[in-house]
Amino acid sequence: MSTVLVLLDHADTGALRGSVLELATVARDLAGDGGAVHGLWVGDEPLDPALPVLGRHGVSVVHAATTGAADPRLTPVLAEVLVDAVTASGATVLLALSTFENKEAVARFAVATGAGVVTDAAAVERDAEGRVVAAKTVLAGTWTTRCAVLTDPAVVLVKAGAVPAREVDADAPALPAVSAREVAVSERATRARVVERTAEEPTDRPDLAAADTVVVGGRGTEGDFTALEALADVLGAAVGATRVATDEGWIGHEAQIGQTGVTVSPRLYIGAGVSGAVHHRGGMQASGTVVAINSDPEAPVFEIADYGIVGDLFVVLPQLTEALRAR
Amino acid sequence: MSPTAGAGNVPGVRIVVCVKHVPDIQSDRALGADGRLVRDGGDGTINEVDENAVEAAVVLAEQVGEAEVVVVTVGPDDAEDAARRALQLGADAAVHVLDDDVAGSDAFGTAAVLAAAVRRLGADVPVDLVVTGMAGLDGLTSLVPGALAALLDLPQLTLAADVALADGEITVRRDLDHATEVLSAPLPALVSVSDRANEPRYPNFQRIMAARKKPVETLTLADLGVDPATVGAAGARTAVVEAAPRPPRTDRVLVSDDGQAGARLAAWLVERDLVRPAAPPTGEVL
Ligand SMILES: Cc1cc2nc3c(=O)[nH]c(=O)nc-3n(C[C@H](O)[C@H](O)[C@H](O)COP(=O)(O)OP(=O)(O)OC[C@H]3O[C@@H](n4cnc5c(N)ncnc54)[C@H](O)[C@@H]3O)c2cc1C
Numbered sequence: 001m002s003t004v005l006v007l008l009d010h011a012d013t014g015a016l017r018g019s020v021l022e023l024a025t026v027a028r029d030l031a032g033d034g035g036a037v038h039g040l041w042v043g044d045e046p047l048d049p050a051l052p053v054l055g056r057h058g059v060s061v062v063h064a065a066t067t068g069a070a071d072p073r074l075t076p077v078l079a080e081v082l083v084d085a086v087t088a089s090g091a092t093v094l095l096a097l098s099t100f101e102n103k104e105a106v107a108r109f110a111v112a113t114g115a116g117v118v119t120d121a122a123a124v125e126r127d128a129e130g131r132v133v134a135a136k137t138v139l140a141g142t143w144t145t146r147c148a149v150l151t152d153p154a155v156v157l158v159k160a161g162a163v164p165a166r167e168v169d170a171d172a173p174a175l176p177a178v179s180a181r182e183v184a185v186s187e188r189a190t191r192a193r194v195v196e197r198t199a200e201e202p203t204d205r206p207d208l209a210a211a212d213t214v215v216v217g218g219r220g221t222e223g224d225f226t227a228l229e230a231l232a233d234v235l236g237a238a239v240g241a242t243r244v245a246t247d248e249g250w251i252g253h254e255a256q257i258g259q260t261g262v263t264v265s266p267r268l269y270i271g272a273g274v275s276g277a278v279h280h281r282g283g284m285q286a287s288g289t290v291v292a293i294n295s296d297p298e299a300p301v302f303e304i305a306d307y308g309i310v311g312d313l314f315v316v317l318p319q320l321t322e323a324l325r326a327r
Numbered sequence: 328m329s330p331t332a333g334a335g336n337v338p339g340v341r342i343v344v345c346v347k348h349v350p351d352i353q354s355d356r357a358l359g360a361d362g363r364l365v366r367d368g369g370d371g372t373i374n375e376v377d378e379n380a381v382e383a384a385v386v387l388a389e390q391v392g393e394a395e396v397v398v399v400t401v402g403p404d405d406a407e408d409a410a411r412r413a414l415q416l417g418a419d420a421a422v423h424v425l426d427d428d429v430a431g432s433d434a435f436g437t438a439a440v441l442a443a444a445v446r447r448l449g450a451d452v453p454v455d456l457v458v459t460g461m462a463g464l465d466g467l468t469s470l471v472p473g474a475l476a477a478l479l480d481l482p483q484l485t486l487a488a489d490v491a492l493a494d495g496e497i498t499v500r501r502d503l504d505h506a507t508e509v510l511s512a513p514l515p516a517l518v519s520v521s522d523r524a525n526e527p528r529y530p531n532f533q534r535i536m537a538a539r540k541k542p543v544e545t546l547t548l549a550d551l552g553v554d555p556a557t558v559g560a561a562g563a564r565t566a567v568v569e570a571a572p573r574p575p576r577t578d579r580v581l582v583s584d585d586g587q588a589g590a591r592l593a594a595w596l597v598e599r600d601l602v603r604p605a606a607p608p609t610g611e612v613l
């Protein structure tokens with residue numbers, strides 16, 4: 001029985017990131033009977049539209065924090081808000097999505113509070129002693145570990161798509177109470193300033209990190225992603241890429257999957273014209289089923305593919321798409 | 328020898344780069360019974376993105392002219408190899424924190440040791456800039472840069488894909504999941520760089536020979552005044568309770584396209600219920 005605080009990541013428009021609801025589900029399990037799930041909304045984007053969905057997912061209180069003139073998108077500012085909100089809510093566990101920004105913020109939170117942190121968790125539970133234990137894959141997805149957090153508060157950054165989001169079983173879940181506060185941020189948190197910020201255009205594809213199905217193109221596409229896009233349309237998939245493809249500017253940098261890009265673990269990964277370099281594998285090896293299409297029978301991607309086709313992606317992909325569409 | 332920038336009235340810049348020694352990602356890596364990485368077999372190397380960090384520091388130093396680049400590494404005996412590599416890539420001097428009590432450190436223990444090392448270097452000649460990689464490609468936690476900046480009370484400009492220094496201001500461009508940003512801060516500051524920041528130079532024969540003459544200073548926790556109880560396994564805030572290799576994929580299929588492979592793959596996917604009707608976008612709700 002405890003209070004678990006969930007950071008409510010949202011877009012610059014105020015739209016809640018869908019995977020946050022998965023964290024609310026994890027939080028309910030950790031909070032236990034009689035425990036509570038609180039949310040933390042940082043920034044002055046409109047919160048009201050998100051409240052009903054948060055209520056349906058078991059959030060009972062939302063701490064709505066503003067930071068005056070300080071830009072809350074600066075991670076040192078966010079870190080100070082986290083310290084304030086954990087104190088205000090009495091939370092013993094802090095959950096947030098495992099993004100680069102949140103890693104930075106919780107690193108500073110941990111220096112301030114002495115908290116232990118697990119990043120990139122695929123599952124979180126309490127062990128027999130009540131400790132928070134997180135499961136994650138490491139070493140480019142080749143090993144699975146379970147890691148106990150020894151501190152209070154405990155911080156776990158959870159990967160998008162870790163668990164399906166579940167609504168609470170109540171006919172009319174209550175709207176969360178809102179506790180608004182302005183956090184006085186220190187001067188040191190704003191010494192680096194945002195000179196320029198360009199938000200990514202929203203697409204109608206699922207979020208890469210959370211998607212159930214991911215279609216990925218590499219150098220073998222030679223910059224022509226039309227066959228991949230068509231397949232992704234049929235599958236409702238996200239489109240990802242290797243670093244070569246993003247470096248070439250064939251697709252945005254945010255599509256890069258791998259050790260220095262996004263980590264994905266969809267139910268289905270389909271790679272075309274991807275060699276399967278170890279840096280790329282590090283970001284996809286924990287996927288459920290891996291399909292690879294590559295013209296080189298020696299391509300390392302075949303070592304980890306459940307279904308490999310030695311062939312030309314420009315022939316195989318359109319045929320696959322057609323067959324699925326005709327179904 | 329290294330120019331002593333920043334000393335006296337020379338208007339130079341002093342840069343500290345943190346480099347980590349990690350098991351080569353091309354090798355078979357494993358975890359031991361204690362949940363820690365097995366670090367034997369000499370399969371270690373400098374964390375690849377830390378080469379980008381060294382390159383960024385060396386390029387800035389070259390641009391400034393009067394500058395010194397010192398690398399710091401925390402780790403067991405063979406971590407010195409990572410420091411040596413950084414010297415071959417153009418750093419001027421190295422510090423290796425070597426102490427049995429460091430073993431088992433989490434990100435915060437490591438950051439505490441790195442902070443103590445930077446403070447010690449700064450006691451002689453002020454440090455203007457600390458550069459790290461964006462992530463250790465072994466653990467991929469990316470917690471050390473933010474923790475180090477907090478401990479040293481420096482503004483942090485992380486994940487830099489581009490770094491520029493002008494008039495005592497450091498500016499970086501960074502690509503996030505949902506936005507691209509330009510951040511700027513006055514020195515002193517901490518920057519972490521991504522693998523997009525640059526193309527690390529290759530250590531040719533000349534550079535390798537030059538590196539041999541560069542100093543590597545070995546320091547212990549006692550030298551740095553760090554209490555061993557706060558770092559290493561003793562100070563760790565998390566503990567691995569279980570580690571297992573993922574089971575290998577079984578029943579793998581590899582076929583050559585005979586003109587029908589795409590259609591057969593479609594059937595295979597349908598049979599395994601891997602094709603779901605196109606779901607509505609889940610990126611954002613509302
Ligand atoms: C520090 C560091 C970090 C890195 N991080 C990442 C990362 O996060 N993510 C990442 O992806 N990479 C990363 N890389 C780069 C990585 O090492 C590889 O260079 C990259 O993944 C290769 O991309 P690729 O598979 O598209 O290209 P290639 O390796 O060139 O492979 C292209 C493949 O396409 C096949 N092909 C060509 N034509 C066809 C066709 N018509 N039909 C079918 N197949 C075809 C070829 O046989 C070949 O196997 C990193 C590198 C470094 C040094």
Ligand SMILES: Nc1ncnc2c1ncn2[C@@H]1O[C@H](COP(=O)(O)O)[C@@H](O)[C@H]1O
Nearest residue numbers: 345346401459460462463468469470471
């Ligand atoms: N033991 C270490 N010695 C020196 N630098 C380190 C060490 N561990 C981490 N770093 C630095 O911190 C960065 C991020 O590492 P991490 O937070 O472990 O993912 C690395 O790229 C290094 O620059």
